[in-house]
Amino acid sequence: MENILLKDKVAGLDGYFxxxxxxxxxxxxxxxxxxxIEEVKKSGLRGRGGAGFxxxxxxxxxxxxxxxxxxxxxxxxxxxxxxxxDREVILKNPHxxxxxxxxxGYAIGASRGYIYIRGEFAAEARLLEEAIADARxxxxxxxxxxxxxxDFELSVHRGAGAYICGEETALLESLEGFKGQPRLKPPFPAxxxxxxxxxxxxxxxxxxxxxxxIEKGGAWYAAIGxxxxxxTKLFCVSGPVNKPGVYELPLGVAFRELLEKHCxxxxxxxxxxxxIPGGSSVPVLTAAEAMAVALDYEALAAAGSMLGxxxxxxxxxxxxxxxxxxxxxxxxxxxxxGQCTPCREGCGWIEKILDRLEEGRGSAADIDLLCSxxxxxxxxxxxxxxxAMAMPVLSFVKKFRAEFEAHAAGRCxxxxxxxxx
Amino acid sequence: xxxxxxxxxxxxxxxxxxxxxxxxxxxxxxxQELQKDRGFMAEEAMDALAAYLGLxxxxxxxxxxxxxxxxxxxxxxxxxxxxxxxxCHMAGAPGLLARLREKLAIEEGETTKDGLFTLSSVECLGAxxxxxVMQVNEDYFEKLDEKKLDDLLEDMRHGRLRGMAx
Numbered sequence: 110m111e112n113i114l115l116k117d118k119v120a121g122l123d124g125y126f127x128x129x130x131x132x133x134x135x136x137x138x139x140x141x142x143x144x145x146i147e148e149v150k151k152s153g154l155r156g157r158g159g160a161g162f163x164x165x166x167x168x169x170x171x172x173x174x175x176x177x178x179x180x181x182x183x184x185x186x187x188x189x190x191x192x193x194x195d196r197e198v199i200l201k202n203p204h205x206x207x208x209x210x211x212x213x214g215y216a217i218g219a220s221r222g223y224i225y226i227r228g229e230f231a232a233e234a235r236l237l238e239e240a241i242a243d244a245r246x247x248x249x250x251x252x253x254x255x256x257x258x259x260d261f262e263l264s265v266h267r268g269a270g271a272y273i274c275g276e277e278t279a280l281l282e283s284l285e286g287f288k289g290q291p292r293l294k295p296p297f298p299a300x301x302x303x304x305x306x307x308x309x310x311x312x313x314x315x316x317x318x319x320x321x322x323i324e325k326g327g328a329w330y331a332a333i334g335x336x337x338x339x340x341t342k343l344f345c346v347s348g349p350v351n352k353p354g355v356y357e358l359p360l361g362v363a364f365r366e367l368l369e370k371h372c373x374x375x376x377x378x379x380x381x382x383x384x385i386p387g388g389s390s391v392p393v394l395t396a397a398e399a400m401a402v403a404l405d406y407e408a409l410a411a412a413g414s415m416l417g418x419x420x421x422x423x424x425x426x427x428x429x430x431x432x433x434x435x436x437x438x439x440x441x442x443x444x445x446x447g448q449c450t451p452c453r454e455g456c457g458w459i460e461k462i463l464d465r466l467e468e469g470r471g472s473a474a475d476i477d478l479l480c481s482x483x484x485x486x487x488x489x490x491x492x493x494x495x496x497a498m499a500m501p502v503l504s505f506v507k508k509f510r511a512e513f514e515a516h517a518a519g520r521c522x523x524x525x526x527x528x529x530x
Numbered sequence: 531x532x533x534x535x536x537x538x539x540x541x542x543x544x545x546x547x548x549x550x551x552x553x554x555x556x557x558x559x560x561x562q563e564l565q566k567d568r569g570f571m572a573e574e575a576m577d578a579l580a581a582y583l584g585l586x587x588x589x590x591x592x593x594x595x596x597x598x599x600x601x602x603x604x605x606x607x608x609x610x611x612x613x614x615x616x617x618c619h620m621a622g623a624p625g626l627l628a629r630l631r632e633k634l635a636i637e638e639g640e641t642t643k644d645g646l647f648t649l650s651s652v653e654c655l656g657a658x659x660x661x662x663v664m665q666v667n668e669d670y671f672e673k674l675d676e677k678k679l680d681d682l683l684e685d686m687r688h689g690r691l692r693g694m695a696x
Binding site for chain 1: 549550551552554555556557558559561562589592593596597598599600614615616617619620621652653654655656657658659660661665668669670
């Protein structure tokens, strides 16, 4: 199958043109916004940032009448542990994102777009700024796009190091120059988003798929993948495999195929123990569960996990699950924005309990306490960060309880290197 | 100590602010610009910026303390930021951190006496396929091992790598 998102020789504007780039924009500007939204709905494209919400439907929530500005915002705050796909799109195919934003802007009546990119991606932000300047030079960004009468301004806004800003309302707060603390919903961003105006926020990978969908039609895209999980997805594989990296494959591909055919299997001598299939926030799968699962929204939900961002983290037998969960707990505790008590306190408690277990100071009761704290966090906060901590905790303990019990009984792993040889 | 915003900064600030319907939305980019000057956000710099933008000092301070990329104390010419999250952890990040602590004789959060290096561990840098990863100032160094790390340190010691302006 031909790649839609990851292509060679399209990083520059000339290469992108040579591959047919910006023809979709021209086509889109000749359509009505309603027809455009209908085409995206027909494609079955779903949000690639993690939630999997239907993109066309999200666009259709923007009020049709009503005065004042609207905004299209690209979420390039890639920070879900294990995820490194948006960076690849930005490096290899930045104009697909820019063109996708212009098309999305036209569809929802937004003449202003912002790309919110994580602060650490300094080189990627510069590259995007250059690509936007190139596009502007050819009349593809700015006033009166391709003589259509539609104006579209686009700029890059760098974040400053906060995982929570990947949550769309926290992103909006950050883009407005505040702490990135998620907002209560409703009102949803489609009604009251950036600067209190109707706003659509889409992930890099989602927006970069739009030009091809417009060019080839929604039905063409919907035929890829499975009936409910249409299109291709970027799977980013990390861990001890021979060829870690980003792979563009149709949704519904078997995990086994991704691992063995595309990633060249596990490194020599390594044995598969567990897989986190959609970024660190989703429930872990055992090796047996993973080897039987297909990678799409429905199949992973049926297996008790989620497709999430498509970040496939491979864990081998030499890894300690208690230690890995401690690493994740430290992360969520560090990244909790602090506004909801269950998350702010819960993530801290979980980290402390795991510290005890990991260092051999824990007890069997600590294992139940871990689960009790996690249960108390789920669904009780403004945004899903608390759930993102609770899900790994509950699944790690459920599926690898023996390792937690061994730690509680004092059989601990060797300590981390201390720095003296 | 008094801190004065340069005219050059003010010109840049006005241009940045024009990119948003509400000028205060430029606060984070402005702080990034301001941090370039000394590598960290001094109290008096935050004060001067708040006054220039007509924002409460508390708003500026709240933003600076919320985001990890704003340094609140001086950092070395090279700020070594080792990813400690799951993929880098499995790929040997704890060993790299230990090696850096030993070779530089500092703990995380500290700066070497010569002002050359600051050591930090950070959360996921979004380059997990190339784990373990370290960010030095704004640049990523990927697929690290002990040899590569030692070579990098040598390059930095001899000024062969772009350092932070100081």
